[in-house]
Amino acid sequence: MDLAPVLNGFTVVLEPTNLLYCLIGVVVGMLVGVLPGLGPAATIAILLPITIGLEPVTSVIMLAGIFYGAQYGGTITSVLLKLPGEASSVVTVFDGHALARQGKAGTALGIAAIGSFIGGTISIVALSFLAPVVASFALDFGPPEYTALALLGILLVATVSSGSRLKAIVAACIGLLLATVGRDAFTGGERFTFGNLNLADGLDFVPIAMGLFGLGEILYNLEERHTSVQAPAKVANVWPSRRDLRQSSGAIGRGSVLGFVLGILPGGGATLSSLAAYAVEKKRSKTPERFGKGAVEGVAGPETANNAAATSSFIPLLTLGIPANATMAVIFGALLIAGVPPGPRLVTDEPELFWGVVNSMYIGNILLLIMSIPLVGLFVKILRVRPAILAPITVLITLIGVYTVNNSTFDILLVIVFGVLGYLMKKVGFDPGPLLLAFVLGTLLEDSLRRSLLIFDGDALGFFGRPISGTLLVAFLLVAFLPLIGKALPRRRPAEHPSDTKELV
Amino acid sequence: MTTNHRARRWAATGAGLALAVSLAACGGNVGGGGSDAEGEEFPGGDPITMFVGQDPGGSTDLIARAAAEILSDELGVAVTVENKPGANGALAAQELAGEEPDGHTLMVYNGSLAYITPLASEDAPDIADFDIVTGLSLDDYVLVTAPDSGFSTVEDLAAAGRPITFGTTGVGTGSQLSQELLFAQADIDATAVPFDGGSPTLTAVLGGQVDVGSIQLGEAIEQIGAGELTPIVTFAEERPSYLPDTPTAVEAGYDVPVQQSRAVFAPKGVPDDVMQTLRDAFQTAFEDEGYQQFNEDNLLTPNELDGEEIRENWTENLEKYRAVVEEYSIDLGGE
Known part of the structure; x- marks a missing residue:
């Protein structure tokens, strides 16, 4: 492969501005990782407007930093306070906090940081090789x-996401419905616009993301009474012993591969891969009874996997323009704001952006490794900031921010409406993620389907006549109907792994 | 914040809202003088806002920014570009119509919104509701195909012996109109496949997903130069200087000149002296070398006509297109 663009990418990263924004991104990411409630998707959504006026590459470098930085930060509170700052660090609580109670908090944090670094780095290297290959088919x-x-993506998002499957499908369907609002791109006919020109181009993605994730999360968190934070366990001796390292090396290796693969899949991502990695480690272990009582592998596996996944989920976005999870959907929005349409020509047309972002992840991971260990105490202090102070500030930033994107007051209204919707969804146990993803993919699905049928002259079987679409559709049918067939057949293996992950949550 | 109390009527609707507005406006009002323009000579130190009905980064946006820059230099006040994307620019036009006609709010208006969109949609704005300051430039459409399609002339397409698929940059665009007219006149059986803008259309033609597509010259020139796309015809009146070897559709025997044209609009009722000041400022500013270079870099043909000539041209275009569309019973909106 041609190495020149890769090296050019490094020159892009090493520009002082980009380095600075990379640092800002990972620090912010680490902070929101530590703060329970406010996740990376919400933070990125809230910060979207400040990326206006930045170079596209700079803005994506920063936002990506928030995403993988949060994976590091989430670990800290999981281990020290038994309080997962991030959904993807939930499983770390089991063994991480157990280790902390045994006075080995340093070991747990050290292993998590090293595993995250290795997982992240392996994933970047794999991304560097795989993405151009995917892009060459673009x-x-x-x-x-x-x-x-798009069909496969929506199906996977609805079935694979954490939580109730039925609720995820309902949320995805609402997303699909919302995607139909606006002027029909093929006939010019108006749909659900009620004669309002603001709706003529459909609902804008940014206010929906900022409402559902940003405002919705803030409202939801306000309601939770934060019990006073317990005194964090003492951190001593952050360098894990040689024995710990040996014990977790396998887990780190498996976590990297698992995280990388699950991160690429639509609907996958950091949370799913950390759950899967924990399940794998427990299953492979000769002494599964140690899990939950302070097994280092139980920290190493999931923490490696969530970072690997955070990195590899950029592949479908940057090569095909398809966001694999909710956070990627928000970064998709950032690219649109920057005037870079995410799509198959991004790698060839914008090599500096692509390689700049990819290579910034090396730097970001090194920064995180350096920061995560000595600065642990500082980050824990952040937890003392009261939500009563944080929340109003964030709401104000959100509302002002959304106005600046399109200079439209209508968008402020949209944020409020979707903020309330997001709050209600969380309250009754609906994950807003599938809604947002289905909304993004819904437009793609409808337009592509109708374009295809125009090209095929109305013959729906044409989809199976092309190798890539045929294969994808077969995969779609498998994912859709295999569980049903599996139910119909008598069970041969009682311990199928999906049920295994369920009981962990 | 003294400059803002006048600029936005709805600023008083809420504290948060007002803050948002002030913040956004502060971003651009670098040279805002602070006093009201009334009673003083235009522009009186107050900034000018220029609406763009398209997203930042697109060709209309780039043109507006270039025009804003030279106008700002000429008048000595800040000229802020404000993107209000939506409905092919109709949203921005609607907002412009409701602004004070004091010369401080302008808009870069796309010709397609004036003479193509009305053919596809009933609620397109009417240019009679606006004052037109000046024309800016013309952008050409070129019909392209992938080299391995084997097509290089319109005759090849007619002789394909199968229905042709053609990519358009959207419903009610010049890209669609130009191809519909061409294929109707050449009696070619062809199906329109609308894409969402120039870049996706280009990708689809490059990948052979559709047989041909009509794209703005500036967006396709790089691939044409690299041999990744074969130009078949341009839809210009005369061969554009940037693509001298490709025949126009008119030369190829089909009467389908379709161009994208852009002009500066103002709300109706701008006082004559203000209008004259603006027109003079633009005419002087067009001499700017940087601006001329900008046109050349973006393959734009200057079309710096007077506002009234633009109105005549565009009205004529609309009538002409309406007639041919009826003659060949082309339905831009329907399936």
């Missing part, structure tokens, strides 16, 4: 392929 991705991919 021109073969026509409307039929996008149709199949």
Whole structure:
């Protein structure tokens, strides 16, 4: 492969501005990782407007830093306070906090930081090789392929996401419905616009993301009474012993691969891969009874996997323009704001952006490794900031911010409406993620399907006549119907792993 | 914040809102003088806002920013570009119509919104509701195909012996109109496949997803130069200087000149002296070398006509297109 653009990417990262924004990104990411409630998707959504006026590459470098930085930060509170700062660090609580109670908090944090670093780095290297390969097929991705991919994506998001499957499907369907609002791109007919020109181009993605994730999360968190934070366990001796390292080396290796693969899949991402990695480690272990009582592998595996996944979930976004999870959907919005349409030509047309972002992750990971260990105490202090102070400030930033994106007061209204919706959804146990993803993919699905049928002259079987769309559709049918077939057949293996992950949550 | 109390009527609707507005406005009002323009000579130190009905980064946005820059230099006040994307620019036009006609709010208006969108949609704005300051430039459409499609002339397409698929940059665009007219006149059986803008259309043609597509010259020139796309015809009146070897559709025997044209609009009722000041300022500013270079870099043909000539041209275009569309019973909106 041609190395020149890769090296150029490094020159892009090493520009002082970009370095600075990379640092800002990972610090902010680490902070929101520590703060329970406010996740990376919410933070990125709230910060979208400040990326206006930044170079596209700078803005994505910063936002990506928030995403993988949060994976590091979430670990700290999981281990020290038994309070997962991030959904992807929930499983770390089991063994991480157990280790902390045994006075080995330093070991747990050290292993998590090292595992995160290795997982992240392996994933970047793999991304560097795989993404251009995917991108080289990009021109073969026509409307039929996008149709199949969007279908598969929506299905996986609805079925794989954490929480109730039925609720996820309901949320995804609402997202699909919202995507139909606006002027029909093929006939010019108005749909659900009620004669309002603000709705003529459909609902804008940014206010929906900022409302659902940003405002909704803030409202929801306000309601939770934060019990006074217990005194964190003492951190001593952050360098794990040689024995700990040996014990977790396998877990780190497996976590990297697992995280990388699950991160690429639509609907996958950091949370799912950390759950899966924990399940794998427990299953492989000769002494599974140690898990939950302070097994280092139980920290190393999931923490490695969530970082690997955070990195690899950039592949579908940057090569095909398809966001694999809710956070990627928000970064998708950032690219749109920056005037860079995410799509198959991004790698060839904007090599500096692509390689700049990819290579910034090396730097970001090193920064995080350096910061995460000595600054632990400082980050724990952040937890003392009262939500009563944090929340109003964030709400104000959100509302002002959304106005600046399109200079539209209508968008402020949208944020409020979707903020309330997001709050209600969380309250009754609906994950807003599938809604947002289905909203993004819904437009793609509808437009691609109709384009394909125009190209095929109305023959729906045409989808199976093309290798890529055919394969994807077969995969779609498998994912959709295999569970049903599995139910119908008598069970041969009682311990199937999906049920295994369920009981962990 | 003294400059803002006048600029936005709805600023008083809420404290948060007002803050948002002030913040956004502060971002651009670098040279805001602070006093009201009334009674003083235009522009009186107050900034000018220029609406753009498209997203930042697109060709209309770039043109507006270039025009804003030279106008600002010429008049000595800040000229802020404000993007209000939506409905092909109709949203921004609607907002412009409601602004004070004091010369402080302008808009870069796309010709397609004036003479193509009305053919596809009933609620397109009417240019009679606006004052037109000056024309800016013309952008050409070119019909392109992937080299391995084997097509290089309109005759090749007619002789394909199968229905042709053609990519358009959207419903009610010049890209769609130009191809519909061409294929109707050449009696080619063809299906329109609308994409969402120039870049996706280009990708689809490059990948052979559709047989041909009509794209703005500036967006396709790089691939044409690299041999990744074969130009078949341009839809210009005369061969654009940037693509001298490609015949126009008119030369190829089809009467379908379709161009994107851009002009500066103002709300109706701008006082004559203000209008004259603006027009003079633009005419002087067009001499700017940086601006001319900008046009050349973006393959734009200057079309710096007087506002009234633009109105005549665009009205004529609308009538002409309406007639041919009826003649060949082309339905830009329907399936």
